[in-house]
Amino acid sequence: MLEQKEKYTLQELYEELPCTLVELGQKSGLNEVTIARVRDGKPTRRSTVNRLLKALSEIYGVNLSVRNVQGINVQVNKRLEAKDQKQIKTAA
Numbered sequence: 299m300l301e302q303k304e305k306y307t308l309q310e311l312y313e314e315l316p317c318t319l320v321e322l323g324q325k326s327g328l329n330e331v332t333i334a335r336v337r338d339g340k341p342t343r344r345s346t347v348n349r350l351l352k353a354l355s356e357i358y359g360v361n362l363s364v365r366n367v368q369g370i371n372v373q374v375n376k377r378l379e380a381k382d383q384k385q386i387k388t389a390a
Contacts, residue, residue: 308369
């Protein structure tokens with residue numbers, strides 16, 4: 299089982315995984331190729347990361363989130379980022 303601590307790495311979560319990527323895919327509702335891409339550090343949508351971390355939380359019995367798991371490459375929403383920058387410029 300996974301040791302309780304403040305921070306985890308994505309690598310250790312995959313190394314300690316008591317099931318296959320296919321089974322993790324079934325629990326999270328994600329394709330195993332997507333799960334492997336997250337593991338390999340590819341940019342990933344926030345919704346995909348949330349689904350994966352929810353499934354991993356259930357498997358390990360630990361509350362996991364992007365705040366306490368390192369190594370996840372969350373894709374930046376460029377449209378929202380541009381909108382925020384535009385609002386900052388008009389406010390100034």
